[in-house]
Amino acid sequence: MRVLDYLELDAQLDRAGIGTAHDQQVEALDRARAAGSDVDVVTSPWGDGGPRAAVRRGLAGRGVLADVDVIHLNLIGPASVALARYARLTDTPLVLHCHVTSEDFRESFRGSNAVAPALRRYLRWFYxxxxxxxxxxxxxKRRLLEYPVDAPIRAISNGIDxxxxADHEAYREQYRERFDLDGVVMFAVGSVFERKGLTDFCEVAAMTEHDFAWFGTVDSGPQASPTVTRWTSDPPENVTFTGWVDDKPGAFGAGDVFFFPTKEENQGIVVLEAMACGKPCVLRDIPVFREYFEDGHDCLLCETREEFADALNRVADDPDLRERLGENARETAADHSLERVGEELVDTYEQLIEAR
Structure with a gap:
């Protein structure tokens, strides 16, 4: 069974959650193959030799695109639309992975809220x-059913690599010194968006005496929202925006309590990464986190800035609470192994092929 697992604009998305999700899919399928599954994954639609070789094959009357049994697409742009049409023309099973919804597009870039309603209509058609x-x-899945998307829908965790x-602790002193961090550090990881809870992150920081650090890309071009520009150019004294860091483990090594007041997520790979590092997590109480995590067991879920500040202070002041939440978080992350993801993906592909 040969699968095309394709991410359009992969080079541009290598720092984004979609890029991480795609990389983990490929790794999960590689592990499934190593464990004995009959699956071979390719990530380019062009087959061997790239687009130039594909054109030569086409001129010679041979197939232009890779010969595969399943097409699995991870984005929604024109190349993905073309490949979806190709799948229909060749009667190849088509899997579309929903990493983008109109809800999580809001409060991301300048003008994103205005575009979101049209995006919802487009996504309904595409999916x-x-x-x-x-x-x-x-x-x-429930969100897409509300659009409504007229296709079967199945939920599978993105998993965690x-x-x-794994080596995050080795970076701790280097990164804390580099960004002048001290004490029990509250931290977030990922691109800086208002949808990720930027304003609450800063306002809550101003209510406490702890150091706060956000490790992730800060947009400075015309697409940057005014809110991002305002907070990152003049943050509270105890907040550091590091920008992009080359060593992701360094972010998790430097921080002590993962603080993620995001307003909307489809899952939140970064939370699983923090949990895999044994970090206690203080999260916004939103439905997707209720689905995967348990308040008071592997995280603390909060709704208001006052609740966030209180939770962060409690975790900072109580080493036993930090340790208990962190150890339970490790166990939660272990349930999202890539081995399990690979098994579920292979089973999904096999069912689609058998249904043909």
Whole structure:
């Protein structure tokens, strides 16, 4: 069984959650193959030799695109639309992975709220072409059913590549010194958006005496929202925006309590990464986190800035609470192994092929 697992604009998305999700899919399928599954994954639609060789094959009357049994697409742009049409023309099972919804597009870039309603209509059309839509959570599945998307939908966790953050402690002193961090540090990881809870992150920081650090890309071009520009150019004294860091484990090594007041997520790979590092997590109480995590067991869920500040202070002042939440978080992250993701993906592909 040969699968095209394709991410349009992969080079541009290597720092984004979609890029991480795609990389983890490929790794999960590689592990499934190593464990004995009959699956071979390719990430380019062009087959061997790239687009120039594909053109030569086409001129010679041979197939232009890679010969595959399943097409699995992870984005929604023109190349993905073309490949979805190709799947229909060749009767190849088509899987569309929902990493983008109109809800999580809001409060991301300048003008994103204005575009979101039109995006919802486009996504309803695009996802409805699939033989199967995969979502990272039951929450996102419910969202798509409300659009409504006219295709079967199945929820599969994005999983967590434990190896990607395994050596985080080795970076601790280097990164804390580099960014002048001290004490029990509250931290977030990922691109800086208002949708990720930027304003609450800063306002809560101003209510406490702890150091706060946000490790992630800060947009400075015309697409940057005024809110991002305002907070990152003049943050509270105890908040550091580091910008992009080359060593992701360094972010998880430097921080002590993962603080993520995001307003909307399809799952939140970064939370699983923090949990894999044994970090206690203080999160916003939103449905997708209720689906995967348990308040008071592997995280603390909060709704207001006052609740966030109180939770962060409690965790900072209580080493036993930090340790208990962190150890339970490790166990939660272990349930999202890439081995399990690979098994579920292979089973999904096999079912689609058998149904043909």
């Amino acid at each position: 409805s072409q699939a033989d199967l839509v995969l979502t990272p959570s039951e929450y996102t 434990h190896g990607s953050v």
